Amino acid sequence: MKNEKTTEDIALGIRRRVFEHAMRNNGGYLSQACSAAEQLAWLYNEELNLGAPTLPMIPKPFEGVPHADNPNYHTGAGYNGPFEADLDRLFIAPAHYALVAYATLIEVGRMAPEGLEMFNKDGSSVEMIGAEHSPGMEVHNGTLGIGLSTAAGLAWGRQKRGETGKTWVYMSDGEVQEGQTWEAIQCCAHHKIDSVKAIMDVNRQQCDGAMDSVMEVGDIRAKMEQFGAVVAECDAHDLNAMRDAARTPHAGKPLIILAHSNPFHAMPILEERFPRLHYVRFKSEEERARMNTSIADALGVDPIDYEGAH
Amino acid sequence: MAEMVSRPYERAFEKHALANPDVLCLSADLTSSCEIDKFRDNHPDQFLSLGMAEQNMMSFAGGLGLAGYRPFIHTFGVFCYRRPYDQLMASIAYPRRKVRIMGFLPGITTPGGMTHQAIEDISVMRSMPNMTILETGDATEVESICEAADSIDGPVYCRVLRGSMPRLFDTPIVVGQMREISMGDDVLIVTAGITTEEAMRATKALEGAGVSVRHLHLNTIKPFDAATMLDHINSVKGGVVTLENHVTEGGIGSLMAEIMADNGVGKKLKRLGLNDTYAHGGSRAYLMRYYGLDALALTQGIEELMGEKLGITEQDLSEARVDAVHSLAKAEGL
Ligand SMILES: Cc1ncc(C[n+]2csc(CCOP(=O)(O)OP(=O)(O)O)c2C)c(N)n1
Numbered sequence: 353m354k355n356e357k358t359t360e361d362i363a364l365g366i367r368r369r370v371f372e373h374a375m376r377n378n379g380g381y382l383s384q385a386c387s388a389a390e391q392l393a394w395l396y397n398e399e400l401n402l403g404a405p406t407l408p409m410i411p412k413p414f415e416g417v418p419h420a421d422n423p424n425y426h427t428g429a430g431y432n433g434p435f436e437a438d439l440d441r442l443f444i445a446p447a448h449y450a451l452v453a454y455a456t457l458i459e460v461g462r463m464a465p466e467g468l469e470m471f472n473k474d475g476s477s478v479e480m481i482g483a484e485h486s487p488g489m490e491v492h493n494g495t496l497g498i499g500l501s502t503a504a505g506l507a508w509g510r511q512k513r514g515e516t517g518k519t520w521v522y523m524s525d526g527e528v529q530e531g532q533t534w535e536a537i538q539c540c541a542h543h544k545i546d547s548v549k550a551i552m553d554v555n556r557q558q559c560d561g562a563m564d565s566v567m568e569v570g571d572i573r574a575k576m577e578q579f580g581a582v583v584a585e586c587d588a589h590d591l592n593a594m595r596d597a598a599r600t601p602h603a604g605k606p607l608i609i610l611a612h613s614n615p616f617h618a619m620p621i622l623e624e625r626f627p628r629l630h631y632v633r634f635k636s637e638e639e640r641a642r643m644n645t646s647i648a649d650a651l652g653v654d655p656i657d658y659e660g661a662h
Numbered sequence: 663m664a665e666m667v668s669r670p671y672e673r674a675f676e677k678h679a680l681a682n683p684d685v686l687c688l689s690a691d692l693t694s695s696c697e698i699d700k701f702r703d704n705h706p707d708q709f710l711s712l713g714m715a716e717q718n719m720m721s722f723a724g725g726l727g728l729a730g731y732r733p734f735i736h737t738f739g740v741f742c743y744r745r746p747y748d749q750l751m752a753s754i755a756y757p758r759r760k761v762r763i764m765g766f767l768p769g770i771t772t773p774g775g776m777t778h779q780a781i782e783d784i785s786v787m788r789s790m791p792n793m794t795i796l797e798t799g800d801a802t803e804v805e806s807i808c809e810a811a812d813s814i815d816g817p818v819y820c821r822v823l824r825g826s827m828p829r830l831f832d833t834p835i836v837v838g839q840m841r842e843i844s845m846g847d848d849v850l851i852v853t854a855g856i857t858t859e860e861a862m863r864a865t866k867a868l869e870g871a872g873v874s875v876r877h878l879h880l881n882t883i884k885p886f887d888a889a890t891m892l893d894h895i896n897s898v899k900g901g902v903v904t905l906e907n908h909v910t911e912g913g914i915g916s917l918m919a920e921i922m923a924d925n926g927v928g929k930k931l932k933r934l935g936l937n938d939t940y941a942h943g944g945s946r947a948y949l950m951r952y953y954g955l956d957a958l959a960l961t962q963g964i965e966e967l968m969g970e971k972l973g974i975t976e977q978d979l980s981e982a983r984v985d986a987v988h989s990l991a992k993a994e995g996l
Contacts, residue, residue: 447777474944480773480774481777481778485942494776495778559694560689567691567713
């Protein structure tokens with residue numbers, strides 16, 4: 353699909369949509385839009401080689417889980433286009449970034465804006481924690497730390513079949529606390545799975561607050577290199593740096609881009625909530641109103657009219 | 663309406679931990695989600711942050727047990743046993759460490775979908791030698807869960823409710839003792855956790871339709887007092903229905919099937935719960951309806967068991983509020 357908007361515009365659009373959603377619902381995964389918007393915008397608008405969506409622009413309701421009695425079951429991967437040998441695949445490993453990922457699908461024309469209205473509604477497939485039947489998802493990743501391993505297996509299989517498409521993983525830095533992440537890197541290196549590419553949102557935040565206060569992870573780059581990855585780093589809000597990072601040669605090894613992000617980028621007022629940014633729920637009507645005015649101004653939109661919402 | 667209580671675990675844990683210096687509070691990056699954030703802030707010496715690394719946390723807790731501490735592990739139920747199953751077995755269950763595993767958001771009480779819903783935890787823990795299993799069904803049980811768990815000479819897994827919840831009982835958990843909520847003699851209903859409140863609502867409607875209900879609530883799932891349960895099974899003319907916030911395999915439905923088969927009881931058993939399926943994300947009320955875990959599903963199950971229509975409608979059930987049942991429960995000295 354050709355890109356009709358600039359990646360900058362898409363990133364702004366993502367933030368605006370997530371902001372509107374969070375205002376109307378009195379909170380949400382707002383900080384993830386700050387940190388991740390450029391990364392997801394860049395993946396979808398520039399880097400990923402995807403075909404046209406194969407699923408309806410307005411998501412279908414939930415149609416059941418995988419089961420022998422549910423023969424028509426399918427995942428939400430069709431929003432990323434068909435599976436073809438030369439096309440790329442993407443896993444959103446931290447499934448709680450789903451809201452940001454759905455906003456991205458809308459901005460790049462892969463899902464209708466109505467899709468976001470269905471977010472976290474009973475009976476909807478547009479789930480809060482992205483499920484594999486949710487738009488743009490191919491596997492369940494809500495249990496953090498399994499995404500890179502799944503991608504490695506898929507990539508190895510694709511390499512063996514001679515497929516040229518890449519397998520991308522969008523990761524969060526919290527995942528480096530899980531042992532499985534390291535097992536996955538070691539495995540990619542051992543089996544020379546270099547069609548795996550990952551970009552990690554290094555926002556230094558997790559549920560409990562700043563990662564350093566919860567469980568220090570030290571020098572992620574050095575550790576990943578020791579485990580056998582090629583690591584590139586960039587400012588997560590500098591698209592040129594991101595593009596350069598993606599060009600890092602990594603023959604025989606997986607590439608992991610550490611995108612150092614600001615968890616309140618483009619919404620500076622969120623800094624007030626530091627270090628509790630993981631899920632921003634407004635503490636009072638006063639705070640909600642103040643954030644509404646400030647963030648709307650920062651994003652260049654009118655404040656959201658959330659009266660009548662909940 | 664039954665009294666609603668907000669965040670009973672937060673206070674109960676603090677009280678218990680302060681009275682027991684060998685109790686430690688462990689968290690895996692879900693500190694406020696498990697209502698221990700104030701404890702972390704106020705009692706940092708008794709709190710250990712272990713990050714999002716559950717496998718290490720389980721074996722680490724086993725090590726703390728070796729050092730004579732009684733760690734309380736806090737995370738969502740699923741993260742207690744799915745990934746760190748091996749560590750749970752080798753470091754905690756086998757050597758009978760006094761580790762108290764507090765699993766929050768049991769079953770479909772979370773909108774997080776498959777990866778967040780502990781729907782087979784009881785089954786897993788029941789098949790694990792040395793593991794004790796407790797489940798909370800109201801505020802009073804959550805208030806007494808820490809003491810109950812900490813009285814166990816070995817590891818214990820608890821299904822813990824969080825946030826706002828009704829108070830259905832006025833006596834604390836007595837480990838091993840089931841609660842007799844109503845003592846009729848047509849059908850036996852066995853529930854645990856959040857399904858007890860549903861059964862209390864259904865009971866009122868069922869009694870109105872002329873069915874005499876015996877309703878038991880379980881807070882101790884393992885070990886189990888089979889002899890007392892057998893007496894109850896034998897005391898009803900009809901069959902047994904179980905309703906659980908869990909898959910129908912390996913939980914309390916299976917437990918009843920085992921007791922009935924072990925003792926050659928020739929009665930029908932209807933097991934209600936998640937019927938060999940994963941759930942998906944949604945609100946608790948929606949999921950309880952969608953997957954047949956609510957009062958309506960229970961009355962329908964009883965109709966099937968009895969082979970007759972009772973004509974109970976949703977309207978009857980919404981009118982059957984828990985307060986009436988609560989006073990009945992009081993009258994019976996629960
Ligand atoms: C295995 C596992 N343990 C715990 C959780 C609960 N959980 C959800 S997000 C999260 C950590 C968030 O950190 P990060 O992934 O860096 O995301 P961010 O806070 O930056 O959004 C945790 C502990 C989980 N989803 N999976």
